[in-house]
Amino acid sequence: MFALNPNSRQASRAAWVALHYSNYHGASPSGLRALRHVMKVSAKMIADVGVKYYLQFATEDYISGQETGNCFATVLYQKKSKPEVNIKCARTQDQKQIQEEDRRVFQYLRHQTKPITANKIPDSHGNIEHALLPVWALAVAGSSHIMLDKSKENVGYFLAQIRTAKQWIRKDGAVEFEYTILLHKTPTQEMDLCYMNVLWSLHQVLTAKYICASESHQLDDGSGQEFGSAAETLHKKGGNFLQGLSASHTRSMGKLCAQPEAAITFPSKPRYSKRE
Amino acid sequence: MEEIYTWMAHIQNNSELVTQHYLGKTVENRTIYYLQISQPSDKNKKIIWMDCGIHAREWIAPAFCQWFVKEILQNYETDPKIRKFLQNLDLYILPVLNIDGYIYSWDTARLWRKNRSPHMNGTCYGTDLNRNFNSSWGTVGVSYNCSSEIFCGSGPESEPETRAVVQLIESKKNDILCFLTIHSYGQYILTPYGSTNTPPSNNEELMHVAQTAAAALMEKYGTIYEVGSTSLILYSNSGSSRDWAHMIGIPFSYTFELRDKGTYGFVLPDDQIQPTCEETMLAVTTIIDYVDQKYFPGGAMILTSGSLGLSLCLTAVLTLIVP
Numbered sequence: 001m002f003a004l005n006p007n008s009r010q011a012s013r014a015a016w017v018a019l020h021y022s023n024y025h026g027a028s029p030s031g032l033r034a035l036r037h038v039m040k041v042s043a044k045m046i047a048d049v050g051v052k053y054y055l056q057f058a059t060e061d062y063i064s065g066q067e068t069g070n071c072f073a074t075v076l077y078q079k080k081s082k083p084e085v086n087i088k089c090a091r092t093q094d095q096k097q098i099q100e101e102d103r104r105v106f107q108y109l110r111h112q113t114k115p116i117t118a119n120k121i122p123d124s125h126g127n128i129e130h131a132l133l134p135v136w137a138l139a140v141a142g143s144s145h146i147m148l149d150k151s152k153e154n155v156g157y158f159l160a161q162i163r164t165a166k167q168w169i170r171k172d173g174a175v176e177f178e179y180t181i182l183l184h185k186t187p188t189q190e191m192d193l194c195y196m197n198v199l200w201s202l203h204q205v206l207t208a209k210y211i212c213a214s215e216s217h218q219l220d221d222g223s224g225q226e227f228g229s230a231a232e233t234l235h236k237k238g239g240n241f242l243q244g245l246s247a248s249h250t251r252s253m254g255k256l257c258a259q260p261e262a263a264i265t266f267p268s269k270p271r272y273s274k275r276e
Numbered sequence: 277m278e279e280i281y282t283w284m285a286h287i288q289n290n291s292e293l294v295t296q297h298y299l300g301k302t303v304e305n306r307t308i309y310y311l312q313i314s315q316p317s318d319k320n321k322k323i324i325w326m327d328c329g330i331h332a333r334e335w336i337a338p339a340f341c342q343w344f345v346k347e348i349l350q351n352y353e354t355d356p357k358i359r360k361f362l363q364n365l366d367l368y369i370l371p372v373l374n375i376d377g378y379i380y381s382w383d384t385a386r387l388w389r390k391n392r393s394p395h396m397n398g399t400c401y402g403t404d405l406n407r408n409f410n411s412s413w414g415t416v417g418v419s420y421n422c423s424s425e426i427f428c429g430s431g432p433e434s435e436p437e438t439r440a441v442v443q444l445i446e447s448k449k450n451d452i453l454c455f456l457t458i459h460s461y462g463q464y465i466l467t468p469y470g471s472t473n474t475p476p477s478n479n480e481e482l483m484h485v486a487q488t489a490a491a492a493l494m495e496k497y498g499t500i501y502e503v504g505s506t507s508l509i510l511y512s513n514s515g516s517s518r519d520w521a522h523m524i525g526i527p528f529s530y531t532f533e534l535r536d537k538g539t540y541g542f543v544l545p546d547d548q549i550q551p552t553c554e555e556t557m558l559a560v561t562t563i564i565d566y567v568d569q570k571y572f573p574g575g576a577m578i579l580t581s582g583s584l585g586l587s588l589c590l591t592a593v594l595t596l597i598v599p
């Protein structure tokens with residue numbers, strides 16, 4: 001076991017990994033946390049397995065920035081699979097109040113008669129329409145799953161922006177959203193594009209499925225040439241997952257992803273839209 | 277960007293302290309200007325350098341450079357601190373270095389980072405200007421692939437934007453005491469080096485000053501900044517302007533990573549711009565103040581006369597004891 005500098009990049013990265021875990025598994029868009037600062041950290045090499053971090057850190061509410069109490073966590077970076085996390089946090093906020101807020105958000109989303117669709121959350125200037133805050137929060141919770149899966153001891157992620165969000169009205173009472181999101185990866189500084197489907201039913205059940213075009217460099221000159229190969233990868237990787245979606249969903253992905261503007265130019269006819 | 281050009285011209289016309297100077301051209305042939313703030317004096321003054329907007333998508337950085345200039349001009353007559361350091365120091369402020377990239381991030385791709393130099397017959401664009409300086413260029417934390425966000429260019433100083441900065445700084449390096457380069461996000465004050473774990477010779481002082489600056493910043497809104505060497509607390513990188521400035525002999529060289537910690541990241545909301553600028557102002561003036569005191573100690577009148585009095589007293593006492 002060796003002590004590390006709490007300011008070190010390894011410490012804050014590991015603390016974020018622990019928060020990705022709790023933000024996803026907490027299944028509570030009203031109770032998301034962000035890292036404030038790491039107070040203590042040590043690490044241990046475990047032969048044939050990986051490195052395990054022991055952390056104590058302060059957190060704040062992801063959306064309001066209010067202090068939300070300290071966490072203790074362990075993060076085990078494994079050579080062969082995603083990081084394994086244990087985390088326990090003190091709560092300075094009223095737990096009942098958060099649950100009540102989640103319920104309110106859930107009902108609000110569930111009772112939309114017209115499905116919500118939106119582009120760019122936040123927009124270029126950081127604005128989020130009040131009505132879209134829950135859509136953002138749900139994406140934070142869902143993308144935490146992706147970021148947890150992809151994080152490594154020397155690679156970290158942040159949700160940079162939601163490019164598109166589209167709700168699916170369901171008859172079973174759950175809330176479903178389709179997203180395309182950009183993840184900011186450090187230290188490579190790339191923006192990874194992911195497609196993500198988030199399903200939320202109350203009582204702490206939230207699942208996110210995703211495909212990322214991570215090996216490409218999407219931030220090209222906008223000609224879209226590079227994304228052609230990325231879409232191919234996306235298509236191949238997503239084979240099984242896409243079969244699980246209904247025909248109408250799959251059809252819509254083509255439209256959803258065909259954002260004409262800005263950093264990412266999808267091919268005009270995404271190949272994966274023709275799967276049905 | 278048009279607004280920034282207009283603002284620079286306007287501010288030069290409306291203040292006796294400010295002059296606009298040509299720094300160089302961008303890849304797309306736009307003119308890069310910097311502002312010089314100096315009080316008329318026949319004294320031999322030293323220089324503080326600050327640049328913003330080397331990375332296109334970090335919009336809060338150019339906003340801060342403009343805020344900084346505005347604050348100095350508004351307050352230099354009434355704020356004794358500013359008045360004092362302006363007697364000894366000229367401020368060189370570069371509001372946007374990567375103008376092409378900055379415009380591209382407004383018009384086309386909000387999250388664009390690099391400049392806009394074409395490579396491989398125009399099939400990919402952009403060099404990371406903060407990997408392009410001649411400080412252990414190309415050794416660590418870079419990519420040689422031009423489609424990477426940390427592409428270090430075809431060689432050290434391959435980019436006109438880099439060369440423009442280098443040319444000016446080299447010509448004045450004996451007078452430049454402090455080199456500040458403003459980025460976002462993460463809330464850090466970073467010291468050299470990024471390219472090696474070996475600390476610079478004046479590391480202790482660099483750290484001390486940065487910690488004082490972070491403490492001053494925190495007093496405003498409670499925002500926590502972490503302080504440390506780039507390779508330790510951020511990540512290893514080579515070819516950065518901060519490393520280069522220190523390596524050519526500029527003693528106080530820092531990178532600022534402004535708000536936030538990652539929730540909004542590059543798309544910092546409008547309502548955080550002013551508080552970010554206000555708190556950063558305190559950190560930056562703390563550093564300038566320190567540099568001023570260190571190189572122009574005569575200005576601290578009260579302290580000097582106080583300690584002078586004390587030593588006179590001691591001499592008197594000693595004289596009495598040892599006849």
Ligand SMILES: [Zn+2]
Pocket residue numbers: 331334459460
């Ligand atoms: Zn930057």
